[in-house]
Amino acid sequence: MTNKNWDIQFVYFDLDDTLLDHSYAEHLALKDLHEDATLPLVARSFGDVHQAYRKINPVVWKKYSAGEFTKVQAKVGRFEQLLGALDLPSPRSNSNEHSDSAIELADRYLACYADHWRPIDGAFESFELIAASLPVGILTNGFSEIQRAKLKRFPELADRSNALVISEEIGHLKPDLRLFEKAAADAGVSPSSILYVGDSLHSDVGGGLGAGWKVAWFTDQSHDSDNVMTFKEWDKLDRVIGLTR
Ligand SMILES: [Mg+2]
Numbered sequence: 001m002t003n004k005n006w007d008i009q010f011v012y013f014d015l016d017d018t019l020l021d022h023s024y025a026e027h028l029a030l031k032d033l034h035e036d037a038t039l040p041l042v043a044r045s046f047g048d049v050h051q052a053y054r055k056i057n058p059v060v061w062k063k064y065s066a067g068e069f070t071k072v073q074a075k076v077g078r079f080e081q082l083l084g085a086l087d088l089p090s091p092r093s094n095s096n097e098h099s100d101s102a103i104e105l106a107d108r109y110l111a112c113y114a115d116h117w118r119p120i121d122g123a124f125e126s127f128e129l130i131a132a133s134l135p136v137g138i139l140t141n142g143f144s145e146i147q148r149a150k151l152k153r154f155p156e157l158a159d160r161s162n163a164l165v166i167s168e169e170i171g172h173l174k175p176d177l178r179l180f181e182k183a184a185a186d187a188g189v190s191p192s193s194i195l196y197v198g199d200s201l202h203s204d205v206g207g208g209l210g211a212g213w214k215v216a217w218f219t220d221q222s223h224d225s226d227n228v229m230t231f232k233e234w235d236k237l238d239r240v241i242g243l244t245r
Pocket residue numbers: 014015016017018198199200
């Protein structure tokens with residue numbers, strides 16, 4: 001890996017599947033729901049439940065991002081759709097927009113999901129090392145109360161951060177330029193001297209490049225270009241911004 005000679009003045013980190021292992025927590029939360037014999041998912045195989053959820057959730061999230069779904073429609077609707085996809089009953093009480101079983105699954109899911117939050121291997125060490133030399137921040141898509149709860153659970157992230165930008169609190173989601181512009185204003189440096197560290201090609205690489213930032217894409221793929229470096233080992237990221245462990 002050659003040094004990029006980037007003049008980085010501020011580093012923003014994505015939260016889910018970059019600093020925190022969201023996919024792991026999601027997987028185990030679904031497993032917890034599936035193993036609870038009082039919940040309807042027990043009637044199907046875990047493989048079917050997991051596969052259906054992974055298919056439904058991104059579509060629901062996309063509609064929420066586009067403003068087609070409200071927050072509740074996203075949070076609860078994904079479980080209503082899951083029950084429908086698995087051909088499980090989802091009866092609705094008279095005045096409720098969503099079925100009781102979908103509401104219960106959505107509530108239980110969030111509790112189980114929070115039980116399984118953990119850092120991505122090596123990410124916190126790198127975050128700390130970078131934060132010791134440069135101002136850093138968190139820029140994340142997600143519901144405010146959930147992302148804030150994660151930052152409360154892992155205070156070492158928020159304590160070291162000079163900026164916290166959560167999409168729901170701003171009203172725009174990555175890769176929307178307006179969210180990146182707000183983050184750049186909070187950072188107080190020019191866009192071209194901001195590095196964004198994230199895992200999503202669409203939200204993070206697309207959004208960062210669109211805003212004129214540099215991007216460190218956390219991925220198995222290798223697609224370095226002028227303004228993008230790819231990495232899977234965190235010490236590679238440290239080296240590129242000129243830091244050593
Ligand atoms: Mg992410």
